[in-house]
Amino acid sequence: MASKRVKTGVPGLDEMLQGGLPEGHIVLLMGSFGTGKTTLALQFLMEGLRSGENCIFISLEEDKNSVIKNSDSFGWDLSGPISKKKLGLFKLEPSDAKTTITRIKSELPKFVKSFGAKRVVIDSISLLNMMFTKDSERRANLFNLCQLLRSAGATSILTAEVKDENPRSSRDGLAEYTVDGVLLLQSDENRDSGEVQLTLRVLKMRRTSHSRRVKPYSISDGGVVVHAGAEIF
Numbered sequence: 001m002a003s004k005r006v007k008t009g010v011p012g013l014d015e016m017l018q019g020g021l022p023e024g025h026i027v028l029l030m031g032s033f034g035t036g037k038t039t040l041a042l043q044f045l046m047e048g049l050r051s052g053e054n055c056i057f058i059s060l061e062e063d064k065n066s067v068i069k070n071s072d073s074f075g076w077d078l079s080g081p082i083s084k085k086k087l088g089l090f091k092l093e094p095s096d097a098k099t100t101i102t103r104i105k106s107e108l109p110k111f112v113k114s115f116g117a118k119r120v121v122i123d124s125i126s127l128l129n130m131m132f133t134k135d136s137e138r139r140a141n142l143f144n145l146c147q148l149l150r151s152a153g154a155t156s157i158l159t160a161e162v163k164d165e166n167p168r169s170s171r172d173g174l175a176e177y178t179v180d181g182v183l184l185l186q187s188d189e190n191r192d193s194g195e196v197q198l199t200l201r202v203l204k205m206r207r208t209s210h211s212r213r214v215k216p217y218s219i220s221d222g223g224v225v226v227h228a229g230a231e232i233f
C-alpha cells in the first residue's frame, strides 16, 4: 500500500513524488551553494506549520536572526510560530564542537520527542559531520540521528553540500546511503546562451515510484517552484 504523503509545499515537487515525501522519510537535500537548499527546507516547514504540525529547524550555518530575515523575504513568518512554540529554531555553533556534539547527543532526542515535531530540518548535515574528527564517529552519529528522527516519527530534511569534483555526491559521501531519499539541486550554465538554469532531480526515494526526470525550478518571492511540466532533455 502506498504510504501516507507529507506535502513539501513546493509546487511541482509534490507531483514528481506522487503527492509528497513518504511520511517518516529522512531526505537528503543536496546542492552547491546558493541553489536554494535552506529556502526549500524552510518552505517544507512552513507547509507543516500551515497544517498545524510542530516543526524544528536546526541551523549550523545561519544564525537565528538571519533565518528569520530570510524567511521574511519570502513572506514566511517564523516569529509567530516560535512564540507559540509551534516552531523550534536552534542554532548550533560549528566552532564549538564539544558543546554541539553534547547537545546533539543528549538534548536533541529529548527535545524532538517532547516537542512532538512532525517535521525536522537540519541545515546542514555537512557542517554537523565536520564536528567529528573520525569517519567512524561521523557514521555512528549519523546513524543515531536517523534512528532518533525515525523513532520520533518525524519526516525530515537534511541539507548537504556537494563535492566540487562530483556534484552528485555529498561532501562526505556518507548520508546518501543512510537516508531514505535524495534530492539534488543543481545550477547549470547553458553553454550557448550563457544562462544559468536551476534543475532538480530525485536521485533516490525508497518505497515509492517517482519521476527520474530532470526538472527546472526557480526561486522567486514565493519560494521554490519546480516546473514539473517542463522538460530539460
Ligand SMILES: Nc1ncnc2c1ncn2[C@@H]1O[C@H](COP(=O)(O)OP(=O)(O)OP(=O)(O)O)[C@@H](O)[C@H]1O
Residues within 6 Å of the ligand: 031, 032, 033, 034, 035, 036, 037, 038, 039, 040, 061, 073, 074, 219, 220, 221, 222
Ligand atoms: N526573497 C527572495 N526572492 C527571490 N530569490 C531569492 C530570495 N532570497 C533568496 N533568493 C535566491 O535564493 C538563493 C539562495 O538560496 P538559499 O540560501 O536557500 O541557498 P542555499 O543552497 O541554502 O545556499 P548555501 O549553500 O549558501 O547555504 C539566492 O542566491 C537567491 O538567488
Ligand SMILES: [Mg+2]
Residues within 6 Å of the ligand: 037, 038, 039, 061, 123
Ligand atoms: Mg543554506
